[in-house]
Amino acid sequence: TSLEARARALALEAHVTFLGFIPDETLPSYYHAADVFVLPTRELEGFGLVTVEALACGTPVLGTPVGATPEVLSGLDASLVFRGISAEIMAEDLLRFLETMARAPDAYERLRCACRAHAERHYTWERAITGLEGALGRVAARGRAAAGTPRPGALLRRNGSAALPECPACGESTRPSALLYRGARHRQCEACGSSLASELPxxxxxxxxxxxxxxxxxxxxxxxxxxxxxxxxxxxxxxxxxxxxxxxxxxxxxxxxxxxxxxxxxxxxxxxxxxxxxxxxxxxxxxxxxxxxxxxxxxxxxxxxxxxxxxxxxxxxxxxxxxxxxxxxxxxxxxxxxxxxxxxxxxxxxxxxxxxxxxxxxxxxxxxxxxxxxxxxxxxxxxxxxxxxxxxxxxxxxxxxxxxxxxxxxxxxxxxxxxxxxxxxxxxxxxxxxxxxxxxxx
Structure with a gap:
């Protein structure tokens, strides 16, 4: 591939290994064997399941500030998020991480334990299901509230003894107008001049x-x-x-x-x-x-x-x-x-x-x-x-x-x-x- 050719051109063959496809059942072993996992995404990353997979295996992750990566990593250690998306910035931050890891091996081991604990605390199936149920409940509640709210054309404003439809723009009263558009009659606001169809879909x-x-x-x-x-x-x-x-x-x-x-x-x-x-x-x-x-x-x-x-x-x-x-x-x-x-x-x-x-x-x-x-x-x-x-x-x-x-x-x-x-x-x-x-x- 082009990446393999580039590695050869840079004389990095002894340092870079292209593993190809790894079956799911053996992925945890590879994650766990790594000192650090790097997610160098430069475009929108929806969530990045591999980030949580690596953390669950006790492997620290360095990722770009794109998509959900900052949300996943910041709660663990904000320094795990790259300062930008350029190759130069990622290289500098990765080198700094490796140097710190070499200087403080005990702190690095504590970080590995924290990675696993972070994944268990925030990304279990039970927590995901509970969160999904809660989100669906909130959406359904908003939908019910919207369905139960009178449509703008039905909003009423008391004007003396008469109840008149309310203008959705400014909230003032409307009156029948002569406007007929494609068979639909309109009412016009007396204050701002906006109008609305008498029947709304x-x-x-x-x-x-x-x-x-x-x-x-x-x-x-x-x-x-x-x-x-x-x-x-x-x-x-x-x-x-x-x-x-x-x-x-x-x-x-x-x-x-x-x-x-x-x-x-x-x-x-x-x-x-x-x-x-x-x-x-x-x-x-x-x-x-x-x-x-x-x-x-x-x-x-x-x-x-x-x-x-x-x-x-x-x-x-x-x-x-x-x-x-x-x-x-x-x-x-x-x-x-x-x-x-x-x-x-x-x-x-x-x-x-x-x-x-x-x-x-x-x-x-x-x-x-x-x-x-x-x-x-x-x-x-x-x-x-x-x-x-x-x-x-x-x-x-x-x-x-x-x-x-x-x-x-x-x-x-x-x-x-x-x-x-x-x-x-x-x-x-x-x-x-x-x-x-x-x-x-x-």
């Missing part, structure tokens, strides 16, 4: 739609150059706001479809994963974009608290059934000071065009010309989107529009240097009209 309805009807119009395999340009601009903006200063920032793209945005993030060597409610989209993301993808409802994300550096939601909230819950889930999984980037069609631009085209008669409706301006289950104005994000617990950095729109609402960006003193932060986008290529990412 369930999570099951949404999943069925995005697994059957939606792919026929928008195949997850394809992405336009304009949309790819939007994704690049968004990632550039996240980097400018401080994400690039985080070592290997973890990005989660919720509603990521074919995984195109996450793939661009991984091209920058950012560990990225996408989620989508539709199974076919996740399959495409893993197959074509070679991006980890998880089928999940954005309202119940299968990630632990405080584990993600940035969340992106591109044209998701306006098509969801409960946008506030989705944002609160994003808030939960973000680290303190983490960023969220949103993009939705700007209701201030799209609604007037929908009304105009719908008023032109049956020819327009029969050819579906009135569906090109975009009004989904929710139509957020820039003011409404800002209030929605704030209700979820975020601090807004910027609100922008991709094209001039009625009622444009802008917020002067705060200095990126001040990010560290805020809690969780948000970049929001009131995006207008049809040209995604000109849309701002924040």
């Amino acid at each position: 369930s999570a099951l309805d949404l999943q069925r739609h995005y697994e059957t009807e939606y792919p026929r119009r928008f195949a997850p395999e394809s992405v336009t150059s304009e949309r790819a340009g939007l994704f690049r601009s968004l990632l550039d903006r996240l980097a400018a706001l401080g994400l690039a200063r985080t070592e290997r920032p973890r990005l989660l793209d919720v509603g990521g479809g074919g995984g195109h945005l996450a793939a661009l993030a991984r091209f920058r060597r950012w560990p990225a994963v996408s989620t989508d409610i539709a199974s076919p989209a996740c399959t495409v993301a893993g197959r074509d974009s070679q991006t980890p993808a998880v089928q999940a409802d954005g309202a119940v994300l299968p990630f632990r608290d405080g584990t993600i550096d940035a969340v992106t939601l591109i044209n998701v909230l306006d098509q969801a059934s409960d946008p506030l819950t989705i944002l609160r889930e994003a808030h939960r999984v973000l680290v303190a000071g983490g960023l969220i980037a949103l993009r939705v069609p700007n209701a201030r631009f799209h609604r007037p065009w929908v009304r105009l085209l719908s008023s032109l008669g049956p020819l327009v409706r029969s050819r579906e010309w009135d569906t090109y301006p975009i009004v989904h289950h929710f139509a957020f104005t820039p003011v409404g989107l800002r209030r929605l994000v704030e209700r979820a617990g975020f601090r807004v950095l910027e609100v922008g529009n991709s094209l001039p729109a009625l009622g444009t609402h802008r917020v002067t960006p705060h200095a990126a240097a001040a990010l560290s003193r805020w809690g969780r932060t948000a970049i929001t986008a009131g995006v207008a009209v049809l040209a995604a290529s000109r849309a701002t990412a924040c």
Whole structure:
């Protein structure tokens, strides 16, 4: 192999042995015989079972700060985690470990005993099963809570003697509007101007739609150059706001479809994963974009608290059934000071065009010309989107529009240097009209 050829070229044949395949039943003997086990992973490592296997055999492990390796090793000895992923850093840290082992053999033997004890304490089958049951219970509880919560269109706000549906963006009352989009009547908020469909879909309805009807119009395999340009601009903006200063920032793209945005993030060597409610989209993301993808409802994300550096939601909230819950889930999984980037069609631009085209008669409706301006289950104005994000617990950095729109609402960006003193932060986008290529990412 190329590695064997390299060992010969470096005259290391007397020092390097390539064992080939080792059967499972003999692996413990090889682990135990080693002075140290090295896991030099440079890309995302999901868990690294070999790390725990080596520890269970009493063999110290040196691993890179990638994936779950720091989580496994830091509880034992933080110095077992390499300072970086370059070959030079790994070589320096390994040499330092071997020198320490030679100088203090008693301490090394105590470390071997501690490795075995660490594996027995944290990684037994009993503990794994108990942890899995607990995690599934928490997910089920959140799902039950979400199912038992009235959908945004059903939330009521008392106004004198009348009970009116509440705006999901700002919580104020809504009133019937003249807007009729693809057969669905909408109600409009009296305070922020956002609107919502009178009848909202369930999570099951949404999943069925995005697994059957939606792919026929928008195949997850394809992405336009304009949309790819939007994704690049968004990632550039996240980097400018401080994400690039985080070592290997973890990005989660919720509603990521074919995984195109996450793939661009991984091209920058950012560990990225996408989620989508539709199974076919996740399959495409893993197959074509070679991006980890998880089928999940954005309202119940299968990630632990405080584990993600940035969340992106591109044209998701306006098509969801409960946008506030989705944002609160994003808030939960973000680290303190983490960023969220949103993009939705700007209701201030799209609604007037929908009304105009719908008023032109049956020819327009029969050819579906009135569906090109975009009004989904929710139509957020820039003011409404800002209030929605704030209700979820975020601090807004910027609100922008991709094209001039009625009622444009802008917020002067705060200095990126001040990010560290805020809690969780948000970049929001009131995006207008049809040209995604000109849309701002924040």
